[in-house]
Amino acid sequence: MSARDPLLQVRGLTHRYGRQVGCRDVSFDLHPGEVLGIVGESGSGKTTLLKCVSGQMQPSEGEVAYRTRDIGTVDVYGMTEARRRMLMRTDWGIVYQNARDGLRMKVSAGANVGERLMAIGERNYGHIRNEAVDWLERVEMDIGRIDDLPGTFSGGMQQRLQIARNLVTKPRLVFMDEPTSGLDVSVQARLLDLIRGLVGSLGIACVVVTHDLGVVRLLSHRLMVMKGGRVVEQGLTDQVLDDPQHPYTQLLVSSILPV
Numbered sequence: 001m002s003a004r005d006p007l008l009q010v011r012g013l014t015h016r017y018g019r020q021v022g023c024r025d026v027s028f029d030l031h032p033g034e035v036l037g038i039v040g041e042s043g044s045g046k047t048t049l050l051k052c053v054s055g056q057m058q059p060s061e062g063e064v065a066y067r068t069r070d071i072g073t074v075d076v077y078g079m080t081e082a083r084r085r086m087l088m089r090t091d092w093g094i095v096y097q098n099a100r101d102g103l104r105m106k107v108s109a110g111a112n113v114g115e116r117l118m119a120i121g122e123r124n125y126g127h128i129r130n131e132a133v134d135w136l137e138r139v140e141m142d143i144g145r146i147d148d149l150p151g152t153f154s155g156g157m158q159q160r161l162q163i164a165r166n167l168v169t170k171p172r173l174v175f176m177d178e179p180t181s182g183l184d185v186s187v188q189a190r191l192l193d194l195i196r197g198l199v200g201s202l203g204i205a206c207v208v209v210t211h212d213l214g215v216v217r218l219l220s221h222r223l224m225v226m227k228g229g230r231v232v233e234q235g236l237t238d239q240v241l242d243d244p245q246h247p248y249t250q251l252l253v254s255s256i257l258p259v
């Protein structure tokens, strides 16, 4: 096992909802520190793929393998549910489009960050509080509001809080589902800058699903374009966006398609 081995290996992933295909025969590798963007119109299979890859939904076919810190590469759906949950808590993060899906709305901002540390065994209250303060500062939130409930924050601030909650445990892999959609354009731009800065400086690998080509242009090193559940094109982000080869990607890039 070397540092150059992929962190995540996805092979032949297919998921069906009854007779409806969500995604079909998707394979890719993700290396440490690499950001992979997944784009496509509504219904193209992005969310299905993200859920299957991130341990949230067992695919109908295919494999997801992850290189752990301690015991080498593991089959994500071959391990016990408890072990998978532990992996998701300790080494992975998931940033949802709707911050409410990723936050606990009935506990304070500080507790939202701190409880993730407690979930991985941290017991020192002073340390937990200090880490929460540090992370709220890193996502540029007002420390004076550490005891406020998430619901009292704006949508953009809730997303920042969700990011702090995810990153406090120093995950090596973070999945993001439309992290900036639904926010005002100026709020989106600041949030994207923040995500890019944190992901880059911490060297976190990411899979980012979005319908917004501006998001992948800014965040991702590599890009996969999906249509009808299949990957129709993939490559370096700039290459795919500047010189798209597949007719669907060409339409997407020229903004003819409503994505």
Ligand SMILES: Nc1ncnc2c1ncn2[C@@H]1O[C@H](COP(=O)(O)OP(=O)(O)OP(=O)(O)O)[C@@H](O)[C@H]1O
Binding pocket: 017, 020, 021, 022, 023, 040, 041, 042, 043, 044, 045, 046, 047, 048, 049, 211
């Ligand atoms: N729970 C479900 N039951 C049945 N079919 C589903 C279900 N979820 C998704 N699908 C179907 O699977 C296909 C892929 O959907 P998916 O939500 O993964 O696409 P998407 O690209 O994420 O779309 P969006 O951007 O609108 O979320 C679509 O045809 C969709 O109708």
